[in-house]
Amino acid sequence: MTTPIVELRETHVVHRARSGTLLSRDRVYALTGANLSIAPGETIGVVGESGCGKSTLAKTLVGVQRPTSGTVSFQGHDLWTMNPAARRTAIGTRTGMIFQDPSTALNRRLSIRQILRDPLDVHKRGSARERDSRVRELMDLVGLPKVLADGLPGQLSGGQRQRVAIARALALEPDLVVADEPTSALDVSVRAQILNLLLDLKERLGLALVFVSHDIQTVRRMSDRVVTMYLGRIVEESPAAEILDRARHPYTRALFSATPGLLDPIDPIPLVGPVPSATHPPSGCPFRTRCWKADEVCATAMPNPEPAGPAHTFRCHHPVGEGQSTHELVTQAAATAPPSREHP
Ligand SMILES: Nc1ncnc2c1ncn2[C@@H]1O[C@H](COP(=O)(O)OP(=O)(O)OP(=O)(O)O)[C@@H](O)[C@H]1O
Numbered sequence: 599m600t601t602p603i604v605e606l607r608e609t610h611v612v613h614r615a616r617s618g619t620l621l622s623r624d625r626v627y628a629l630t631g632a633n634l635s636i637a638p639g640e641t642i643g644v645v646g647e648s649g650c651g652k653s654t655l656a657k658t659l660v661g662v663q664r665p666t667s668g669t670v671s672f673q674g675h676d677l678w679t680m681n682p683a684a685r686r687t688a689i690g691t692r693t694g695m696i697f698q699d700p701s702t703a704l705n706r707r708l709s710i711r712q713i714l715r716d717p718l719d720v721h722k723r724g725s726a727r728e729r730d731s732r733v734r735e736l737m738d739l740v741g742l743p744k745v746l747a748d749g750l751p752g753q754l755s756g757g758q759r760q761r762v763a764i765a766r767a768l769a770l771e772p773d774l775v776v777a778d779e780p781t782s783a784l785d786v787s788v789r790a791q792i793l794n795l796l797l798d799l800k801e802r803l804g805l806a807l808v809f810v811s812h813d814i815q816t817v818r819r820m821s822d823r824v825v826t827m828y829l830g831r832i833v834e835e836s837p838a839a840e841i842l843d844r845a846r847h848p849y850t851r852a853l854f855s856a857t858p859g860l861l862d863p864i865d866p867i868p869l870v871g872p873v874p875s876a877t878h879p880p881s882g883c884p885f886r887t888r889c890w891k892a893d894e895v896c897a898t899a900m901p902n903p904e905p906a907g908p909a910h911t912f913r914c915h916h917p918v919g920e921g922q923s924t925h926e927l928v929t930q931a932a933a934t935a936p937p938s939r940e941h942p
Contacts, residue, residue: 601674602635603774603806604659609633609668611654611830615877626876628654630830632668633903638773641800641807643821643838645814645853647873651830652810656776659808661689673773691721694767698779700759704751710737710762711747717769736765740795757788764795768803775800776808781816793820814857818842823909826850829884830876831900834912843924846906846917849885852931855924864924867931883915890931891916 609632615624629651636642636659644652657663658670661677670677672688680688697703704713714736718729737744740761751759760780767775777796781789793816800807811817817824817838824841826834826849834847842860845851848867856866869888874880880887886896895915903911906920918927 600637602671603638603640603673605635605669605671606632606658606665607669607671609658609665609670611651611658611663612666624877627830627879628876629658629665630879631900632658632832634659634825634832634835636774636806636808638806639800639804640823641809641821643817643824644808644810644827645812645817645824646827647853648812649873649876650827651876652827653778654830655825655827655832656778656808656810657695660693660695660774660776661685662695687721690717691770692773694770694772694775696760696763696767696775696777696780699783700756700763701751701783703763704759704766706751709748709750710742710754713751713762714765714769717766721770723770732769736769739768739799740765755788756784757792760784760788760792761795764792764799768799771803772805774806774808776810778810779812780809782812796820814854815860818860826853829873829879831884831913833885833914834910836906836910836912837908840907840910844906844910844920846904846910846912846920847885847914848889848891848916848918848927850912851918851924851927855928862925865928867924867928869931883913885914890934 609629611629613626613628615626632655644655646652654663658665661670664678672692677685677688711733714733715729718732723729734744737747742758742761746754751762780796781792784792797820809817809820818841821838824836824838825832826847828849834845834850836845841850842854852867852869854860855864871888874887882898883896883900886892901913901915903913905911
């Protein structure tokens with residue numbers, strides 16, 4: 599079996615609540631008990647509503663976020679027990695991260711050439727001449743004309759800036775790249791170009807890619823496997839090809855049913871109320887306060903992961919039946935009395 603590029607085992611990230619005072623005991627459970635393994639060259643899409651922990655998961659995978667407990671193994675080595683110099687090298691050279699907004703992610707005082715040389719200089723890659731040649735190669739790779747090398751980020755279009763950010767993330771030939779909403783700050787007209795560039799680079803360079811997005815259509819198109827998150831928990835992992843009609847978690851089905859244009863025109867599966875606070879998550883299954891299938895069992899314990907096929911697991915006490923259509927679920931949910939909102 600190949601060693602995963604990165605593997606999370608029972609990984610938790612807990613923050614102090616932003617609105618709290620220094621003495622506040624409020625905690626945000628941003629990532630809870632995450633188990634996830636990413637193989638070399640694999641593309642994982644991460645979906646879920648705002649605040650469910652997608653970015654926290656992504657940052658934890660590339661070592662930008664230190665977990666509160668649990669492990670992050672990078673190429674078989676525990677990232678947070680290795681010595682700090684080895685960790686900095688692993689994070690700095692083997693992983694790359696592409697952020698949502700290239701305008702803020704790039705230093706606006708540095709030229710494109712300096713931005714792309716920086717990681718090569720920091721990690722002392724090759725001679726000065728080799729670094730210059732790598733900068734030219736990187737610009738080529740992401741389709742940036744060489745004449746832009748001496749320009750500043752502010753002189754570039756949004757799409758060109760994101761190409762610079764992608765080139766910078768690839769400068770040291772990482773094995774794993776995380777793209778966190780890489781197109782949401784861009785004009786609609788250039789989004790497809792950037793996505794196609796990422797897909798093309800991933801194929802050519804054999805990268806593992808973690809792709810976080812609210813755009814469920816795109817996640818499905820880009821990914822081999824899709825991870826559904828709800829309130830800090832991974833509730834389902836499914837091959838992208840199965841996610842629409844064979845997902846077993848009621849939340850995955852509800853999320854996808856609410857995406858225009860994915861299924862035949864249907865009303866979305868109705869969910870009750872808002873997402874609960876990540877500071878006071880419900881006991882048991884976090885989705886139970888909005889789920890039409892929830893009963894008292896769901897309030898007692900978080901369900902264990904259940905296999906649903908190769909590379910497909912879900913965590914639910916009352917999963918959607920195999921082969922059950924989303925149309926049926928819409929009717930079922932509409933006819934079911936809302937669950938109790940009392941929690942924990
Ligand atoms: N540094 C922090 N301090 C306190 N709370 C934080 C911090 N970072 C994230 N959070 C909280 O952790 C939870 C998960 O945040 P995260 O950004 O991972 O979610 P997300 O799914 O990526 O959200 P979005 O889709 O809106 O970007 C949220 O409740 C968020 O407010």
